[in-house]
Amino acid sequence: MAILNEEQEMLRDMARDWATNESPVTAWRKVRTEKPAEGYSPDAWNTMAQMGWAGVVIPEEHGGSDFGWMSAGLVVEELGKTMTASPIVATTLAASAIVLGGSDEQKARWLPKLASGEVVGTLAFDEGAHHGGKTEASVSDGKLSGTKAFVHEAHGASLFVVSAADGLYLVEKGDGVTLSDRKLTDMRSHATITFDGAAADKLADGGDDLADKVLDRARILTAAEMLGMAQQVFDVTLDYLKQRVQFNQVLASFQALQHRMADLFGDLAMMRSAVEGGLEALDSGHGIPRAACVAKAEANRVLHTMSREGVQLHGGIGMTDEYDIGFYLKRARVLEASWGSTSYLRDRFASLAGY
Amino acid sequence: MATLAEPREANTDDAFREEVREFIAKNFPPELKGKGNALATVEGPAQEGPAEKAWREAMGAKGWGVPTWPKEYGGGGLDRKQARILQEEMARAGAWNPIGGMGVMMFGPTLLEFGSEEQKREHIPPIAKGEIRWCQGYSEPNAGSDLANLQTFAEDKGDHYLVNGQKTWTSGGQWADKCFAIVRTDKSDKHNGISFMLIDMDAPGVEVRPIQMISGMSPFCETFFTDVKVPKENLVGKEGQGWTIGKRLLQHERTNLSGGGSMARLMGSSLADAARKYAETGDDGQIADPVLRDRIADFEIRWQSFLLTAKRAVEESKAAGGVSEISSVLKKLGTKLGQERSELMIEIMGLQGLGWEGDGFEEAELAGVRAWLFGKATTIYGGSTEIQNNIIAKRVLGMLDHQ
Numbered sequence: 214m215a216i217l218n219e220e221q222e223m224l225r226d227m228a229r230d231w232a233t234n235e236s237p238v239t240a241w242r243k244v245r246t247e248k249p250a251e252g253y254s255p256d257a258w259n260t261m262a263q264m265g266w267a268g269v270v271i272p273e274e275h276g277g278s279d280f281g282w283m284s285a286g287l288v289v290e291e292l293g294k295t296m297t298a299s300p301i302v303a304t305t306l307a308a309s310a311i312v313l314g315g316s317d318e319q320k321a322r323w324l325p326k327l328a329s330g331e332v333v334g335t336l337a338f339d340e341g342a343h344h345g346g347k348t349e350a351s352v353s354d355g356k357l358s359g360t361k362a363f364v365h366e367a368h369g370a371s372l373f374v375v376s377a378a379d380g381l382y383l384v385e386k387g388d389g390v391t392l393s394d395r396k397l398t399d400m401r402s403h404a405t406i407t408f409d410g411a412a413a414d415k416l417a418d419g420g421d422d423l424a425d426k427v428l429d430r431a432r433i434l435t436a437a438e439m440l441g442m443a444q445q446v447f448d449v450t451l452d453y454l455k456q457r458v459q460f461n462q463v464l465a466s467f468q469a470l471q472h473r474m475a476d477l478f479g480d481l482a483m484m485r486s487a488v489e490g491g492l493e494a495l496d497s498g499h500g501i502p503r504a505a506c507v508a509k510a511e512a513n514r515v516l517h518t519m520s521r522e523g524v525q526l527h528g529g530i531g532m533t534d535e536y537d538i539g540f541y542l543k544r545a546r547v548l549e550a551s552w553g554s555t556s557y558l559r560d561r562f563a564s565l566a567g568y
Numbered sequence: 569m570a571t572l573a574e575p576r577e578a579n580t581d582d583a584f585r586e587e588v589r590e591f592i593a594k595n596f597p598p599e600l601k602g603k604g605n606a607l608a609t610v611e612g613p614a615q616e617g618p619a620e621k622a623w624r625e626a627m628g629a630k631g632w633g634v635p636t637w638p639k640e641y642g643g644g645g646l647d648r649k650q651a652r653i654l655q656e657e658m659a660r661a662g663a664w665n666p667i668g669g670m671g672v673m674m675f676g677p678t679l680l681e682f683g684s685e686e687q688k689r690e691h692i693p694p695i696a697k698g699e700i701r702w703c704q705g706y707s708e709p710n711a712g713s714d715l716a717n718l719q720t721f722a723e724d725k726g727d728h729y730l731v732n733g734q735k736t737w738t739s740g741g742q743w744a745d746k747c748f749a750i751v752r753t754d755k756s757d758k759h760n761g762i763s764f765m766l767i768d769m770d771a772p773g774v775e776v777r778p779i780q781m782i783s784g785m786s787p788f789c790e791t792f793f794t795d796v797k798v799p800k801e802n803l804v805g806k807e808g809q810g811w812t813i814g815k816r817l818l819q820h821e822r823t824n825l826s827g828g829g830s831m832a833r834l835m836g837s838s839l840a841d842a843a844r845k846y847a848e849t850g851d852d853g854q855i856a857d858p859v860l861r862d863r864i865a866d867f868e869i870r871w872q873s874f875l876l877t878a879k880r881a882v883e884e885s886k887a888a889g890g891v892s893e894i895s896s897v898l899k900k901l902g903t904k905l906g907q908e909r910s911e912l913m914i915e916i917m918g919l920q921g922l923g924w925e926g927d928g929f930e931e932a933e934l935a936g937v938r939a940w941l942f943g944k945a946t947t948i949y950g951g952s953t954e955i956q957n958n959i960i961a962k963r964v965l966g967m968l969d970h971q
Binding site (some may be wrong): 466487 | 623673708799840842844853854855861862864865866870872873874876877879880883884887894897900901956958959960961962964966967968
């Protein structure tokens, strides 16, 4: 755990208390059953926004708290532990695209609404099953056309940050924007969106690499959610091994299992360091692209193993829908494939390092 | 927000940096630039020429070989920030720390914590000046991973102990002046019957035999004690407290060994540079074999995470005060990654990376083979990986004793 300042500790404790008491995994089960149109509980999202979590990386002059990325990561990590369904990552990323590339007018128009939770934003970048393929969406005369695949939190969003061949654009839900459901194994909100001559407002002030900058933030913040998930899988698995009796002994007393848990503990330590390293890079502004590859590649590697081992170490009960661990396995794979698979990130890391 | 204290502090740091630069310019012999030998602790004392001697003495006089140890015992008395400045400036000048070894890494910190005032005054300054070499008398033929099973016995003879028994894997035993050892003073209690004592290696009855290793080097020894007299004042702490003291020393050992990486670094150039030299690159300068390129990136990403973890452990233990249980995690991870790196490097170099002697091999290539083979010891010594796993499971994760 990074050494936190007082403000960050308060924020983390608040998020932890709320997630544990008000948004445990049973809250996610309820969302899954009741299927609200947004894909999350609007009440829960309102509460989160009132606590200021939507505006953690938004400057104070635009209604945010400007606490920084480490703080945003702490909140997202705690929410990841309890599988809280919310558009907090998507909205934070959309807001950061505007902070990085928006004009004064765009910032003044959108950031206060994103910070207050009134507007939910999301990124619409990828066009196929894999992150990092071609971008064919294009804009002419301020009208954007193209198809974006598997957009996170699309159902609750009214503002899309869309990548086109010549940069990033803001598109509002409305004329020329059509959603079609793509339910994935995690049962969260995902949709394919077709833009057909939708009014688009370019983020023109972020430089040629604005999309890369936003993607680095997507990788790191997603990795923070994955860290919360990995930590939780580790903790509940350890608890389970300590109480489950077989052959008249608790499972935790078997050396074969102890050593596997020690391996997972070492992996978790590496993942936490990588994720915190990414968040620190964002706050300091140094070495961000490389740190983003490290954070997400480690998050992919460790959560992959952790979620597999979590199910295996729980035995048959881990296979049941009644038990929570399966949620983590299913969401893990969706996040692993988002914003860069492990091999994609290794390729990018090697290219950044010049080999 | 700027405060009045900040500029003053910055000035103090700047002044210290200036002092370090002047010291290095005046004392570091330019011909020694970049010639620090990271394998020195296992290869034995290199021939110390006049330049090396002068540099060691200059650093020893300042106490900067052990920068954060207390000044009263010959240390540098620097705070962490100053120590970092010292390190940065030395690196910039290609200078290296001529003072190291087990006295610095393991024994010194432990004696500072558990030793009597007399013992600290006697033993710490010579370590700080690099005048003395210590070795570790821990493992025995039947007490390796089960270290507390040790049998070397110290019989109380009133004013001294009479020590009999055998130690093994005594790193650098043939070059050491003194040995910090754990020995049995009570046969009836496995853990509370162990004491920590200091033994002169030139005392009558001490015999050392080097063991040749698969790497061709002989840095480890068997050490035999036959009726060796050890004065009572050489007992550290109380009789029976040796297991506690010995374990604390092992935490220091783990923390240092976790740089398993440092072994890996001996392989010299980066994996990517080696791939460019020994394998093929495309027109774009990329490593031509995409699988190899992927594996190098995979390793480098995990290595980066390990370095961040080591940095985090330092920050956290500093915040909590003292060495932490995380030392087991670092030792386990660092040594594994170090070995992985060596293996990958050998693979990249092909047969050119497996030279043993003779023409056709660069010095660095031959040294790399030794480092690769010697590196196999890193997951065995200092508490094997399996022992670290037991420690993590039991002490950190609170899993029960295995049956």
